[in-house]
Amino acid sequence: MNDLTGRTVIVTGGARGLGASAARHAVAAGAEVVITDVLEGEGRALAAGLGAHARFLRHDVTSEADWRRVADFTAETFGGIHGLVNNAGISAGTTLETESVAHFRKILDVNLTGVFIGMKTVIPAMREHGGSIVNISSAAGLMGLALTAGYGASKWGVRGLTKIGAVELGTARIRVNSVHPGMTYTPMTAAVGIETGEGKYPNTPMGRVGEPDEIAGSVVYLLSDAASYVTGAELAVDGGWTTGPTVAQVTGQ
Template sequence: MAELQGPNLTDKVVIVTGGARGLGAAAAKQIVDGGGKVVISDLLDEGAETAAALGENARFHKHDVTSEEQWKTVVDFAIAEFGRVDGLVNNAGVSTGGMFDAETLEHFEFVLKVNLTGVWLGMRAVIAHMKENGGGSIVNISSAAGLMGLAMTGSYGASKWAVRGMSKVAAVELGTSRIRVNTVHPGMIHTQMTAAHAQSGEGNYPNTPMGRVGEPSEIGSAVAYLLSDAASYVTGAELAVDGGWTTGPTVKYVMGG
């Protein structure tokens, strides 16, 4: 697949959590390619290499999204390095599956702490600064599992549905401050996390109407659009980038193939 080019993000400063690899790294690349500046935050030290590869308009900051104190630190770091924060991509998360009745309370609370509380803390950390700057864009990464019931995603699905709902509440409250809040809902995407059971290429994922898994760059393009001025009248929206997976069953499935 040809590499996708995102919209114009000239001089916009964006924090991307979980940006060391996968979807976050793809979003960070789209931001820099579009003329923006990015602060990659991640617990993984390889985020430093990801930032270095993107050049002078990228920085790395090690960051635990479940820490309110560290959120303040990463926002202050972005402002110190680039002068302001125009956008936030809440991408960091954990994805572990299991049957509903086998999940422990400890695991459920851990997943929600990262996937939901981390997003809430991130939004809270940037809102005051964005209001002072006259606006901004927050893109929260949910999931196809936040649009439908998906087996073996009890805590993960709960967290992604909650991110979707929380984002709509924030969009309603922050609209007059010109802060837009939207969600992106990836389907099955080919990353290091999914490589064992999701291969790139046509025909490798017949569960979707498009018959294939997605690529990180396709999520990055959706994120870049929502960060850009091209989406200036878009808030409270949920953008499924899933090859039609959440739209309905494929013809092959309906016909019993």
């Protein structure tokens, strides 16, 4: 059972989309959850709706000072940090040839450096009792995906950083795993025309995009003792997208 009773979990980028779903699932599993985001209005509304087991903090994941403030608040309020979901990220891109250096650096700063600072910040607190870090990568961190120069590079980096953390922290009883969502219906993807429903995304074996709740269930599993011997894993939750081309793609029908 994915039971998080007595655990405290930080969820970054938690105001909406996948992060909000992960926060809801963690609270439902019994955790105390600190939701962080730069989207203050949405984040506070979500925390209020979740009740006494959720708090919200405004948080720029590229800021070491912000990370220290979040970690200190969490430890002082709830007595420790047991889980971290590094979910905050931005997604936009163009071809490798036309991607600007400034935009490339901005994406890496949020998507990769933010994950690094977060891991580095919570490790000392987790050494006291063990813990679980779940880094949200992407299907773009498992394959070469066109038009994602900065985004894809950052998500491959998250995958690699996860492996390093798992190796270094295993004996400290700190597990580190990455989740690799495929195309998922969120406010970010809805803005570029992604739709839910069967047959709306035929280039995946399941023929549809994912829902945030389908990703969040995997996140809570990795946070819980049900995954007590799982570390360094890369969990694709992508409807089979990274498994291989569909029959229709192979046959051209």
